[in-house]
Amino acid sequence: MNTHHHSRAGRGTHGNRWNPKADGDLLGSVEINPVFARPEEATSFPKFRFPTSQILPETAYQIVHDEAMLDGNARLNLATFVGTWMDDYANRLYMEAADKNMIDKDEYPKTAQIEARCWTMLADLWHADDPGKAIGTSTIGSSEAAMLGGLALKRRWQHSRSAAGLSTDHPNLVMSSAVQVCWEKFCNYFDVEPRYVPISEEHKVLDGHDLARYVDENTIGVVAILGVTYTGMYEPVAQISHALDAIEASTGLDVKIHVDGASGAMIAPFIQPNLEWDFRVPRVVSINTSGHKYGLVYPGLGWAVWRSVEDLPRDLVFNVSYLGGEMPTFALNFSRPGAQVLLQYYMFLRLGFDGYRRVQEDAHNVALFLSSHIADMDDFTLWNNGSDIPVFAWMLTPRADRAWSLYDLQDRLRMKGWLVPAYPMPANLQDITVQRIVVRNGFSHDLADSFLEDMHDAVDYLNSLTAPMPSESRASGFHH
Numbered sequence: 056m057n058t059h060h061h062s063r064a065g066r067g068t069h070g071n072r073w074n075p076k077a078d079g080d081l082l083g084s085v086e087i088n089p090v091f092a093r094p095e096e097a098t099s100f101p102k103f104r105f106p107t108s109q110i111l112p113e114t115a116y117q118i119v120h121d122e123a124m125l126d127g128n129a130r131l132n133l134a135t136f137v138g139t140w141m142d143d144y145a146n147r148l149y150m151e152a153a154d155k156n157m158i159d160k161d162e163y164p165k166t167a168q169i170e171a172r173c174w175t176m177l178a179d180l181w182h183a184d185d186p187g188k189a190i191g192t193s194t195i196g197s198s199e200a201a202m203l204g205g206l207a208l209k210r211r212w213q214h215s216r217s218a219a220g221l222s223t224d225h226p227n228l229v230m231s232s233a234v235q236v237c238w239e240k241f242c243n244y245f246d247v248e249p250r251y252v253p254i255s256e257e258h259k260v261l262d263g264h265d266l267a268r269y270v271d272e273n274t275i276g277v278v279a280i281l282g283v284t285y286t287g288m289y290e291p292v293a294q295i296s297h298a299l300d301a302i303e304a305s306t307g308l309d310v311k312i313h314v315d316g317a318s319g320a321m322i323a324p325f326i327q328p329n330l331e332w333d334f335r336v337p338r339v340v341s342i343n344t345s346g347h348k349y350g351l352v353y354p355g356l357g358w359a360v361w362r363s364v365e366d367l368p369r370d371l372v373f374n375v376s377y378l379g380g381e382m383p384t385f386a387l388n389f390s391r392p393g394a395q396v397l398l399q400y401y402m403f404l405r406l407g408f409d410g411y412r413r414v415q416e417d418a419h420n421v422a423l424f425l426s427s428h429i430a431d432m433d434d435f436t437l438w439n440n441g442s443d444i445p446v447f448a449w450m451l452t453p454r455a456d457r458a459w460s461l462y463d464l465q466d467r468l469r470m471k472g473w474l475v476p477a478y479p480m481p482a483n484l485q486d487i488t489v490q491r492i493v494v495r496n497g498f499s500h501d502l503a504d505s506f507l508e509d510m511h512d513a514v515d516y517l518n519s520l521t522a523p524m525p526s527e528s529r530a531s532g533f534h535h
């Protein structure tokens with residue numbers, strides 16, 4: 056008997072036992088569904104050695120598909136900020152544009168124009184005095200955009216120091232200890248000393264307190280985060296700017312701000328329009344955001360925008376000529392997908408200001424709804440409630456007899472498919488463990504209800520473990 060047939064026998068419409076009478080059918084099924092049992096094809100493949108021969112595309116597809124199937128479900132991923140849902144027209148555009156390379160501005164002049172339209176729209180959304188004078192670029196994400204913002208600050212500082220005959224040996228960048236890792240990378244890769252202002256229970260974010268202790272003549276700039284990754288809280292950009300005004304008044308140092316608006320720069324304009332965090336604050340010279348976060352595009356898109364061309368030193372910019380003109384480019388990568396840029400333009404056109412406002416407001420409402428329920432549960436104390444970006448974090452309310460941690464809760468929730476990370480806060484607050492939810496487009500009120508049900512079940516279960524266990528369940532074992 057052919058083992059291919061045998062291996063199919065338990066799975067078909069014939070029940071669990073192989074039925075010899077159905078042999079013909081089974082032979083047929085090898086043809087109809089050849090992927091798992093194709094004659095003369097290997098059924099297992101090397102994982103770490105380069106494969107020696109070809110296989111059919113459908114076999115290769117099935118193998119990759121099946122491996123990816125074991126990943127978590129992106130829609131239940133409450134850990135990520137990144138877009139996991141776009142509509143059918145966006146999906147169609149994505150397929151049509153999958154072959155476009157963003158750097159090929161000669162070949163794809165329309166995509167290049169659309170890129171410029173997008174960042175000009177962002178300059179407008181972020182209140183640049185004259186969006187026509189602003190300059191920007193798409194990037195692969197906020198990390199690359201942050202590197203570019205940091206490099207522009209550094210070069211600008213080097214120029215002014217050199218012009219004054221002063222040393223450029225020891226640049227530093229001032230920021231919160233709760234910055235996203237991209238800023239640590241920037242400092243590491245580009246030889247800038249990071250100066251972290253520690254957050255604390257009184258100063259949950261960088262708020263200008265004590266700033267004069269960190270800023271000096273070697274400070275290339277201050278990073279303000281609109282939507283701290285750990286908690287979702289906004290740093291008060293205008294207040295930080297006032298602190299820098301006071302520093303300038305006493306020292307003469309004119310220190311500029313880069314806003315890391317990875318998430319918040321696509322939230323605040325729509326639902327907190329009166330919050331002044333953007334180019335309305337004169338010290339803000341550049342802003343980054345992730346198109347793939349609350350810009351509502353699939354992964355692979357960031358934006359960096361400078362208030363004006365003067366804020367981006369010319370010697371960082373390379374000129375690419377196309378369409379008989381000159382296109383300045385400032386980026387770390389050369390090749391990169393162009394499709395995401397078209398998707399961003401699609402979203403801007405499709406939703407407009409009003410549509411973005413409605414989407415973000417909805418996420419905001421779901422975040423407030425969830426955080427108020429979690430606050431009502433005895434075991435939890437909120438760190439913040441999601442009223443800035445729709446992201447919030449909570450801690451365990453201290454209780455002596457609790458036999459579980461937020462890491463256990465994370466595991467219990469994962470059994471239901473929910474990915475809700477628990478992690479320690481940054482330096483100075485490392486003893487505090489929080490758990491965080493990022494509410495994104497597509498996390499509906501209905502899903503939020505289901506989540507809360509599972510959360511209550513998980514907490515009831517974990518609390519029941521504190522009581523002495525009956526002997527059988529101890530035997531079956533629940534170990535931490």
Ligand SMILES: Cc1ncc(COP(=O)(O)O)c(C=O)c1O
Nearest residue numbers: 196197198235237284315317345
């Ligand atoms: C505040 C902040 N900055 C930068 C980043 C990095 O963004 P990206 O993943 O788009 O590179 C993140 C990502 O979570 C973030 O939250």
